[in-house]
Amino acid sequence: MTGRGAKTIRVDTLARVEGEGSLYIKLVGERVADVKLKIYEPPRLFEAFLRGRHFSEAADITARICGICPVAYQMSAVHAIERALGVRIDPAVRLLRRLFYCGEWIESHALHVYMLHAPDFLGYPDVIAMAADHRAVVERALRLKKVGNRIVQLLGGREIHPISAAVGGFYRTPTRQQFNELLVDLEWALEASLETVRWTAALEFPKFEQDYEFVALRHPDEYPFNEGRLVSNRGLDIDAAEYEDHFVELHVKHSNALHSVVRGRGSYLVGPLARFNLNFDKLPDVARKVALEVGLRPPVKNLFRSIVVRAVELVFACAEALRIIGEYEPPAAPRAETPNRTGAGQAITEAPRGILYHRYALDEKGLIVTARIVPPTSQNLRQIEEDLREYAAQLVAWPLDEATWKCEQAVRSYDPCISCATHSLKVVLEREEADKD
Amino acid sequence: MSSKAKHKPKIGVFKFASCDGCQLSLLDAEDELLGVVGAVDIAYFPEATRTMLKGPYDIGFVEGSVTTHQDAQRIQEVRRQCRTLITIGACATAGGIQALRNWKDVDEFVRVVYATPQFISTLKLSTPIAEHVPVDFELRGCPINKYHLIELITATLAGRKPNIPTYSVCIDCKRKANVCIAVARGIACLGPVTQAGCGALCPSYDRGCYGCYGPMETPNTGSLTKQFRILGQGDDQIVRAFRGFNAWSWQFRKASEECEHK
Numbered sequence: 001m002t003g004r005g006a007k008t009i010r011v012d013t014l015a016r017v018e019g020e021g022s023l024y025i026k027l028v029g030e031r032v033a034d035v036k037l038k039i040y041e042p043p044r045l046f047e048a049f050l051r052g053r054h055f056s057e058a059a060d061i062t063a064r065i066c067g068i069c070p071v072a073y074q075m076s077a078v079h080a081i082e083r084a085l086g087v088r089i090d091p092a093v094r095l096l097r098r099l100f101y102c103g104e105w106i107e108s109h110a111l112h113v114y115m116l117h118a119p120d121f122l123g124y125p126d127v128i129a130m131a132a133d134h135r136a137v138v139e140r141a142l143r144l145k146k147v148g149n150r151i152v153q154l155l156g157g158r159e160i161h162p163i164s165a166a167v168g169g170f171y172r173t174p175t176r177q178q179f180n181e182l183l184v185d186l187e188w189a190l191e192a193s194l195e196t197v198r199w200t201a202a203l204e205f206p207k208f209e210q211d212y213e214f215v216a217l218r219h220p221d222e223y224p225f226n227e228g229r230l231v232s233n234r235g236l237d238i239d240a241a242e243y244e245d246h247f248v249e250l251h252v253k254h255s256n257a258l259h260s261v262v263r264g265r266g267s268y269l270v271g272p273l274a275r276f277n278l279n280f281d282k283l284p285d286v287a288r289k290v291a292l293e294v295g296l297r298p299p300v301k302n303l304f305r306s307i308v309v310r311a312v313e314l315v316f317a318c319a320e321a322l323r324i325i326g327e328y329e330p331p332a333a334p335r336a337e338t339p340n341r342t343g344a345g346q347a348i349t350e351a352p353r354g355i356l357y358h359r360y361a362l363d364e365k366g367l368i369v370t371a372r373i374v375p376p377t378s379q380n381l382r383q384i385e386e387d388l389r390e391y392a393a394q395l396v397a398w399p400l401d402e403a404t405w406k407c408e409q410a411v412r413s414y415d416p417c418i419s420c421a422t423h424s425l426k427v428v429l430e431r432e433e434a435d436k437d
Numbered sequence: 438m439s440s441k442a443k444h445k446p447k448i449g450v451f452k453f454a455s456c457d458g459c460q461l462s463l464l465d466a467e468d469e470l471l472g473v474v475g476a477v478d479i480a481y482f483p484e485a486t487r488t489m490l491k492g493p494y495d496i497g498f499v500e501g502s503v504t505t506h507q508d509a510q511r512i513q514e515v516r517r518q519c520r521t522l523i524t525i526g527a528c529a530t531a532g533g534i535q536a537l538r539n540w541k542d543v544d545e546f547v548r549v550v551y552a553t554p555q556f557i558s559t560l561k562l563s564t565p566i567a568e569h570v571p572v573d574f575e576l577r578g579c580p581i582n583k584y585h586l587i588e589l590i591t592a593t594l595a596g597r598k599p600n601i602p603t604y605s606v607c608i609d610c611k612r613k614a615n616v617c618i619a620v621a622r623g624i625a626c627l628g629p630v631t632q633a634g635c636g637a638l639c640p641s642y643d644r645g646c647y648g649c650y651g652p653m654e655t656p657n658t659g660s661l662t663k664q665f666r667i668l669g670q671g672d673d674q675i676v677r678a679f680r681g682f683n684a685w686s687w688q689f690r691k692a693s694e695e696c697e698h699k
Contacts, residue, residue: 015487018457042454042504043559048545049537053677060647064534064682067458067580115464115485126486128474142467149465157638159465160458160580161649164642172642334643408487419457 009392009404014411016116016126018068019418023407025392032396035388037381037411041418050371055081055362056167056338062358062373063161066420068111071104071152072351074165075226076358076373080240081167083345084362087338092331093169094226095324100155100165101225101350102321106148106189107159108352109272109310109317112415113196114141117307120409121203137199140192144314147182147189151321154178169335179325186322193314194290200308201294206406208391209301212383213262214274217350223282223316224275226349231278232268233299240348243357249374260379267382270354271414272309273300284323287315303387303413310415340366351376353415375420384414446495446594449481451515453501453508454535454563459526460484460500462583469587476594492518496593499572502528502563504535509560509569516570521593524566525586527579531651532685534579536563539685565685574599579649579682582634602633603654606646609637618645625665627678630656630688651683658692672696 009025020041026034046065053061058077063070075097082089089097114137115127124130131138149159154174156162164170215236219228231237238246250259262268277298280288291297291312300309344361354376361369391410395403450460464470464485480490497519503509516522524530532539543561566572576589585601592599602608606628610617618640619626626645628637632653639646652658658679665675679693 013483013489015483015489016485018461018484020452020483040507041452042508044454044504044535045538045543045559046534049534049541054674057677060681061534064456064458064579067456067461070456070458111464119487125488126479128471128479128486129488131471138471142470145465146467149467157642158580158635160461163639163644163647166644171639171644405487417457419455 007400009400009407011404011408014408016119016412017416017418018066019416019420021416021418023388023411025388025407027392027396030393030396032389032392035385035392037385037388039381039418047371047373050368053368055085055360055366055368058360058368058371059165059167060161060163065373065375066417067160068417069104069108069351069353069420070161071100071156071165072349072356073358074162075101075349076347076351076356077360078165078167079226079347079349080345080358080360081362082338083347084343084360085167085338085341085345086343087168087336089169089336090331090333092329093173093335095328096155096170096173096331098225099151099321099324102317102324103148103151103155105317105352106314106321107145107152108148109314110141110145110148112352113200113307113310113314114138114144116415117409117412118200118203120405120412121307140195144189144192144196147185148317150182150185154182166335168338169331169333171334173330173334175330176328179328183322183325186318186325190286190315190318190322193311193318194286196314197290197294197308197311200311201296203307205302205304206391207302208304208394208410210303210387210390212273212301213265213268214277214299215262215268215270215355215379216274216278217348217355218278219282221282223279223284223320224350226347230348230355232262233278234265236262240346240357243346243348243374244359244372247374247379249378259382260374261382267386268379269383270376270379271306272313272354273303273306274354275350276300276309276312283312283316284319286319287312290315303410306413306415340364353377353417353420354379375417377414377417377420380414380416384411384416445476445478447480447490447493448477449492449494449497449515449519450479450484451481451497451499452484453499453512453529453566454504455501455526455528455533457484457500458580459529459578460498462525462581462586466583466587473587473590477590494519496521496523496590499524499529499566500526502532502535502565503569504560504563506560512566512569521573522566522570523574523576523589523593524572525576526581527577527649527651527682528563529566530575530577530686531683532563532565534682534684536685537680538563540680563685576601577632577651578634582636585634604633605629605653605656606631606633606635606637606640606650609633609635610640613637613641615640618643619664619668623668625668625670625674625678627661630658630661630692647678647681648689649682651686652688656688658688659695662692662696672699
C-alpha cells in the first residue's frame with residue numbers, strides 16, 4: 001500500500017441511534033477493504049445477574065436493557081416465562097398485550113421516522129433544525145409519538161419502563177371508559193400515519209437493493225406481535241423453542257455486541273422490512289391500500305425505504321389499536337395465577353426493530369437458573385456491515401463528508417439500538433489508493 | 438441550533454452505561470420539547486443530533502454509570518468541560534441495575550454472556566458518577582420523571598433551586614387517596630423508604646413499590662425490613678427487594694447487606 005490519497009470514512013460517535021457506537025470503513029482505490037461497526041457501549045451483563053432473581057422480576061429487569069423499547073423486553077420475558085410455567089392467559093389479556101405493543105410501535109416508529117431518520121433525507125443535522133423549516137411536520141411527529149406514549153402509559157403506568165406488565169397478565173387493567181378517552185386521538189393518529197406514508201414515500205431514496213434473508217414472525221390471522229412461527233423467505237419455519245438450533249451468535253473482537261447468523265447461511269435481516277415482506281397479506285386494508293398507493297409492495301429490498309415501511313406499520317398500529325379498543329371487554333381477572341415451578345420456556349416477539357428472543361430456565365422456587373436474550377440489533381449487525389461493504393463501494397468517488405453522511409444514513413435505516421445490542425455503534429471510512437503496479 | 442450570538446446556555450448530554458431511557462425522557466416531553474430546545478443551545482446530544490460541538494458546556498447532563506476504565510477517564514474530561522454537571526437516572530446516581538455485578542465475580546459474569554471473554558474489558562464495579570467527580574445535582578429515578586427534568590433545566594437557567602421532592606412515595610399515595618396496599622392487603626412495598634417522583638405508580642396499579650427512585654432523604658430501612666418479615670418475606674426476598682435499580686445506593690446497600698449477613 002502506498003497510502004497515497006488514503007481515505008477513511010470514520011464516524012467516532014454515531015448520532016441519532018440509541019446507544020454508542022462508531023463506524024469505520026476503509027477504502028483502497030475502488031475497493032472497500034474493511035468495514036467495522038464498532039460497539040463501544042459498555043456491556044451490562046443482564047443474563048448473568050438475572051440468575052437467582054424470581055421470574056416475577058424478569059419483566060422489570062429486562063425492560064432496563066432498553067429505554068426505547070421496554071415493552072418489547074417485557075413482552076418477550078412474560079411470554080417465555082408463561083411457557084416455562086405452562087400458564088394460559090385470558091383472551092382479553094392477549095388483546096391488551098397487542099394494544100400495549102401498538103403503543104410502543106407508534107412511539108418508537110414516530111421517533112425514528114421523523115426525529116432520527118428523516119433529517120438525513122432532508123439534509124438536516126437533527127429534528128430541531130428541521131423544525132425551523134418544517135414546523136408542521138415536526139408537530140405532527142410529536143403529537144403522533146405522544147399518542148403512542150399515551151397507550152403505553154394507560155396500560156403500563158408510564159411510557160419508559162412501564163410497571164404493569166406481569167407474568168399471567170397485568171397488575172391492573174384499564175376500564176373501557178379510560179380507553180374511550182383515547183379514541184379521538186387515535187383516529188387523528190391514523191390519519192396522521194397515512195399522511196406519514198405519503199410524506200416519506202415522496203423522499204428521495206438511494207438506489208441500493210440487496211438480496212436479504214428476511215426473518216420475522218408469521219401468524220395465521222394477524223400481523224405479528226407476540227405469537228407466530230418464525231419464518232424467512234429462504235424456507236425457515238420454526239417454533240421459538242427451536243431458535244437456538246437455527247441461529248448462532250458469534251463474538252467478534254471489535255464489538256461489545258454479539259453477531260447473530262443463521263446456521264449454515266449467514267447474515268439475515270429483522271425488523272420492519274422483514275415483517276412487511278413476509279406479512280403483507282396480514283396488514284389491515286387501510287395499511288395495504290396506502291402502501292400500494294405509494295408503490296410499496298413486497299419484496300422491498302431497498303433498506304433506505306424502511307422509513308416508508310415504518311410509516312405503513314404506523315398505520316397498522318393505529319388501526320389495530322382502534323380495533324382492539326372497539327371490542328375491549330376487561331378480563332375477568334387482570335392476571336392468571338402463576339405458582340412457582342420448575343420449567344424452561346422461550347418466546348419471540350416483534351420489537352419495533354425486529355424479533356426479540358428470550359429463554360429462561362426456572363427452579364422449583366421460581367428463581368431464574370439461566371437466561372438468554374437476543375435483541376434485534378445484534379441480529380442485524382452482521383447484515384449492516386455487509387450492506388456497508390456493498391454500499392460504500394458505490395460511494396468511492398464521492399467527497400468524503402458526503403460519503404460519510406450517506407453511510408451513517410444507511411446505518412440509521414436499521415434504527416439500530418446499541419443499548420440493546422450491548423445489554424451489550426461508531427462509523428469510520430478509510431480510503432487508500434491501490435498500489436499502482 | 439448553535440446560535441451563539443444570543444448567548445444561549447450550551448447543553449451537553451453524555452451517556453455512560455445505561456439504557457438511553459433517561460435522555461429519551463427529554464424527547465418524550467412532546468409538548469415542551471420545542472420550547473426547551475428554543476431556550477438552549479444543544480451543543481452535544483448524539484442521540485438527537487449529528488452536530489457535535491466541543492466544550493466547554495454550561496450544563497452537562499450525564500446518564501449512565503461508570504463500568505469501564507475508559508469511562509472512568511472520560512467522566513473526568515466531561516466534568517472539566519461542564520460548568521454545571523447534573524446526573525440523571527438511577528444508573529448515574531446509584532450505579533443502576535448493572536451494579537448487581539458489585540456483589541458477584543464479574544469475570545464469571547462476562548463468561549456467562551460472552552463466548553470470548555478476553556475481548557471484553559470491564560471494571561469490577563458499576564459506580565455512580567458522584568464516586569468519580571463532584572456532581573452539582575442528582576436527579577433520581579429509573580427512569581427519571583420528564584417533568585422533573587424540565588423543572589431542573591428551568592431552575593438551572595433561572596439560577597434557582599429546583600423544586601424536586603425528597604420525601605417518600607407514601608406521601609404521594611396519601612395525596613392520591615390510595616388505600617395502603619401494605620396495610621390493607623399485606624403486599625410488600627418499598628414506598629416508605631423510596632423517594633417520591635413517579636406519582637406512586639406501582640401502588641396505584643395494585644403492586645408494591647420496587648424502589649426505582651432510590652432511597653428517600655432519611656429512610657428507615659431497618660424498620661421496613663422488620664415489617665417485611667411480619668408480612669412473611671424471607672431474607673432472600675428482602676435482599677432482592679433492596680437490590681434492584683438502586684442497589685448500590687448506600688442506604689439500600691446497607692439494608693440488603695444487613696439482611697444477607699444476619
